[in-house]
Amino acid sequence: MSLRDYLQEIRERDPQQVAATLSQWVDDINRLYEFVITQLSELLPEEKIKEEKTKTVPVTRYEELLGEYQTHELNVSLCGRKIVFSPVARIVLGSTGRVDMFLRGRIDEGYKLLHDQTVSPAVWRLAKGQRRKALPDLPALTKETLESAIKDLLG
Amino acid sequence: MSPLAQAYRRYQVLKALVQEARDRALNSPEDPKNALLGLGEPVNPDELAAFFDQLLNRVNELGFLDVVSTFEETFHARVSAVAASIGTPKLRPAVSVFLGRRREEQTLRTILVLLEQIIDKTALAKLPDIKDERDRIAHGKLSSQPLKVEIEDTWQVLEEALLQALQQLT
Numbered sequence: 001m002s003l004r005d006y007l008q009e010i011r012e013r014d015p016q017q018v019a020a021t022l023s024q025w026v027d028d029i030n031r032l033y034e035f036v037i038t039q040l041s042e043l044l045p046e047e048k049i050k051e052e053k054t055k056t057v058p059v060t061r062y063e064e065l066l067g068e069y070q071t072h073e074l075n076v077s078l079c080g081r082k083i084v085f086s087p088v089a090r091i092v093l094g095s096t097g098r099v100d101m102f103l104r105g106r107i108d109e110g111y112k113l114l115h116d117q118t119v120s121p122a123v124w125r126l127a128k129g130q131r132r133k134a135l136p137d138l139p140a141l142t143k144e145t146l147e148s149a150i151k152d153l154l155g
Numbered sequence: 156m157s158p159l160a161q162a163y164r165r166y167q168v169l170k171a172l173v174q175e176a177r178d179r180a181l182n183s184p185e186d187p188k189n190a191l192l193g194l195g196e197p198v199n200p201d202e203l204a205a206f207f208d209q210l211l212n213r214v215n216e217l218g219f220l221d222v223v224s225t226f227e228e229t230f231h232a233r234v235s236a237v238a239a240s241i242g243t244p245k246l247r248p249a250v251s252v253f254l255g256r257r258r259e260e261q262t263l264r265t266i267l268v269l270l271e272q273i274i275d276k277t278a279l280a281k282l283p284d285i286k287d288e289r290d291r292i293a294h295g296k297l298s299s300q301p302l303k304v305e306i307e308d309t310w311q312v313l314e315e316a317l318l319q320a321l322q323q324l325t
Contacts, residue, residue: 064287068298082201093280107301
């Protein structure tokens with residue numbers, strides 16, 4: 001998108017559209033967290049993930065087109081360490097939202113979860129480190145890829 | 156090494172130093188040196204880890220601002236120098252308008268306006284995100300959020316935009 005198109009898009013956004021985009025984004029984040037908690041609860045029933053090991057922490061985000069808004073990080077405690085899911089932005093080049101997943105204290109060595117609305121239903125895709133692959137070439141977030149990523153983070 | 160590559164290198168060095176300090180601190184939370192961080196004694200490992208995540212975020216922001224401001228400075232210097240060697244009558248009108256602005260008006264915004272008129276769309280694609288991110292940080296809207304653009308991408312995108320611009324002044 002050229003700068004001219006981009007500025008045009010900004011001008012054309014009305015407040016209701018911005019509010020709808022933001023609401024959808026916050027819902028997408030919440031659904032991601034529900035998915036993560038459900039999958040981890042099934043993978044590790046003895047850990048009582050949902051009951052004892054998860055905590056949401058309010059955070060503020062700011063995006064040029066959406067303004068300032070409140071959302072949450074999800075912290076999952078495993079083996080005495082915390083895995084953090086942290087929303088970054090709804091409007092990112094090449095995807096419809098990004099949430100970072102990392103081990104607390106290792107923010108630079110985590111995964112990017114990228115929201116993909118080019119497929120129906122929309123999926124989250126996993127990218128490790130610097131993203132170089134196109135969105136459709138990245139693996140979707142499933143129970144298996146989530147398990148593998150968490151093993152990698154804890155390893 | 157170009158000024159933008161040097162800025163990226165400064166960022167890499169600073170980040171590596173913080174990562175090294177982080178690894179030392181996390182591996183030895185009881186180390187007396189950790190008192191320097193001002194987190195109280197004994198240091199809570201969770202707070203220590205969160206402290207370094209925030210510090211790395213801040214290093215990313217500072218590195219990003221350094222890259223973008225280096226771009227603004229270099230763009231002004233290189234475009235002015237090349238334009239002077241070409242001569243004003245041969246310059247594209249958009250370039251003449253840009254160079255006719257006062258120095259303080261040759262900001263990232265006006266650079267993007269110029270670039271939009273003289274370089275190809277592919278090289279332009281990431282520039283609005285870079286400008287948004289620069290504005291967010293520079294205008295105090297930190298909100299402790301991670302950068303949404305990679306610094307490695309940023310300096311390469313800006314370098315490419317500068318090189319293309321220098322070839323499109325006439």
